[in-house]
Amino acid sequence: MTSSFTDSIQAFDQQLIQLVYRSRSLIEGADYEKLMATCLRNNPKRGITGVLISHSGWFLQVLEGSAANVNSLFKVIENDPRHSDFLLLRFNAVVARDFSDWSMASIEVDEQRFLNIANQALQAEGVAMSAVRDFLCYGKWID
Numbered sequence: 001m002t003s004s005f006t007d008s009i010q011a012f013d014q015q016l017i018q019l020v021y022r023s024r025s026l027i028e029g030a031d032y033e034k035l036m037a038t039c040l041r042n043n044p045k046r047g048i049t050g051v052l053i054s055h056s057g058w059f060l061q062v063l064e065g066s067a068a069n070v071n072s073l074f075k076v077i078e079n080d081p082r083h084s085d086f087l088l089l090r091f092n093a094v095v096a097r098d099f100s101d102w103s104m105a106s107i108e109v110d111e112q113r114f115l116n117i118a119n120q121a122l123q124a125e126g127v128a129m130s131a132v133r134d135f136l137c138y139g140k141w142i143d
């Protein structure tokens with residue numbers, strides 16, 4: 001009984017999660033390249049995929065992976081002094097990753113696109129992230 005309960009509780013750790021947050025960037029120029037290098041070095045080891053979206057000093061990051069790994073990485077990221085003004089927009093169980101091919105993609109978008117993606121993430125509309133994934137695949141926005 002106890003061990004099956006423990007097994008069930010531990011199974012939550014393995015559930016595939018998509019987390020989306022918004023923050024204000026305190027990063028400039030070359031530091032951004034360093035940050036991306038860190039993501040690309042670390043994320044494959046933790047089975048994390050996602051995208052870092054920027055617009056005019058704001059970030060919107062999507063992190064995908066097991067609940068345990070996403071949660072522990074988010075705790076680190078949240079305490080990183082290179083950004084501020086966090087808002088968690090989405091923490092959802094998902095059946096599949098939107099960014100399985102990207103350890104951490106990086107794109108810059110215009111204001112309207114940034115707001116749309118943030119709004120759709122907040123409303124847990126899966127379609128928000130599939131538009132971003134399609135942009136990464138095809139190099140253009142398919143609306």
Ligand SMILES: Cc1cc2nc3c(=O)[nH]c(=O)nc-3n(C[C@H](O)[C@H](O)[C@H](O)COP(=O)(O)O)c2cc1C
Binds near residue numbers: 038039052076077104
């Ligand atoms: C906007 C932002 C996004 C980040 N995303 C990631 C990430 O996807 N993966 C990661 O390992 N670190 C990320 N970091 C960096 C972490 O906060 C932390 O500095 C890093 O994980 C430490 O890695 P290290 O111990 O290998 O130096 C991010 C930081 C910021 C400011």
